[in-house]
Amino acid sequence: MRNNLVGRKRATQKNLVGYLFCSPFIFFTLVMWIYPFLWGIIISFKKWNLISPRQTWVWFNNYLGVLKDPLLWLMVRNSIYFMVVFITLTTITSLGLALLIKQIPKKYAGFYITGFLLSYVSSGVAYSMVFNLLFAGDGLVNNFLKTVGLKVDWFINPRIAMASIALIVCWKFTGYYGLFFLAGLNNINPTLYEAAVIDGANAWQRFIKITVPLLNATFVMIIVFATITSFNLFTEPYMITNGGPMNATRTMMLEIYHRVFALLQAGYGSALAVVSAIITFAFVWGFRKLIERDDLYDA
């Protein structure tokens, strides 16, 4: 009886201290998440130039404007183009990297992992500046290609500008995603491969039937990351192409920035932000439906 009472008193005290410790986080969530989230939605239903006290309700007009603007669909297309190139390239490079590193002794693996991760820590502004010069018309890459009689207008040709940006973002993420694939590979039970070898499966069959399905969680995670990256692209096109040539690298983030902070169209920009979040969610949801499996080899 007495014990029970002490226990309850302790629990109350724990709760009090706990809420005290949590209170900054709760306050922060209310002020920096819930409030701006609601306000952002409200602004998207208004016409407002950020400065004047006049904020007129225009309800769904901003959304209609966003959806009617052919630029929206061009931006979505740009992001999908980026996404396809980026996901294909990074999956090949980072999975390849993980598969190779898995086969070398641990003492050398650390050296290679560290080396490949160096590109990941580079900041967007810095590496955009470097690649802008490397891939310039008379830059080092083209000087090298000239020796075999080629010249590529990396960021100038509207048809490949977005792919070039995908290429440099892939440069950044290869080591990082490779590390996730490596962690996934290390989680696969080696006896599965041994059993498959006994059953006479060749290397390709083992890869397709064991490695790929058992890396499902890693694939899902990386594709979700990559999708979010694709629709949130800002620094690279801002630094290198400014959305050009001919809007080929214009992304929704660039457009939101331009609309709100150059044209002062707070309502339109907010509506575009909401639309962009919905599109991103839709793609993430779709990809997960498409590839996520949680019943692998359960039986």
Place this chain on the structure above:
Amino acid sequence: MPRGKKLKMPLIYLVLTTGLFLSIFPYLWMVLSSFKVSGEIFTRFWPSKLTLSNYAFILQGGTGQERNFVGSIVNSLIITIIPTISVVFFGMLTAYALRRLKVRGYRYFENIIIYQMLFPGVLFLIPLFLMMRDWGMINNYSGMILRYLIDPWAIFIYIQFFKTIPESLLEAARIDGASEIKIITRIMLPLSKTTTAIVILFTFMARWGEFLWPLIVNKNYDKMPLSVLLALFTKGEYKTYPGVQMAGATLLTLPIVVLFLVFRRYFEEGISFTGLKG
């Protein structure tokens, strides 16, 4: 088969080393170019002579523009270090309250944290800017810092780690009369070295390289972090100064590379449970 086996390992090392070279090459070129005279940047890989003039130019603020790059490095450090310390502190505090003290409704809080991590940041950009403006925080440090003082991701990975600590350890400390704060600083903090190293590394990297947010909330050249000042400088007056640009890019890259090399052990250890950082 034996001959194929013999060739396999050298081939793996060859591919890996080529990849490694491609991965490091832009850095190598950046650093070399920052020491080149302007005529050699596009024409030679190895400079024929080294010069410090690019660095001198940038650190003196450019010609006639008086852009304070030394000051911008200090600005970057301010808006990086304060959030990093704060994120670690509140991350531990909140995770401890939720996972170890298990306050009533802690599962709801944990769900909120996961939603916060996955929520698209684009929705907050405009309203947060307006809030900063209304609170008079445009063009000063607080506007650039405030929204980053608490990071749900850090709380999340501290929760993941705190799950693994046995309750008996904490009970023993409580019986000895240790307060909850003491338990955090004396027991939890030393135990979570790896987690803290990861939180510090990722937060430092994110804040140091941050571009869009400080670009929006600060137009004052004297308060600009290095990333923004360098970007405006490169897109503006100094488009045709590649050597100077590369000197700036080197200055922007160097601190995170050093920090990464110091913390790299933790980076690899912790990757399995940092799962949710894009």
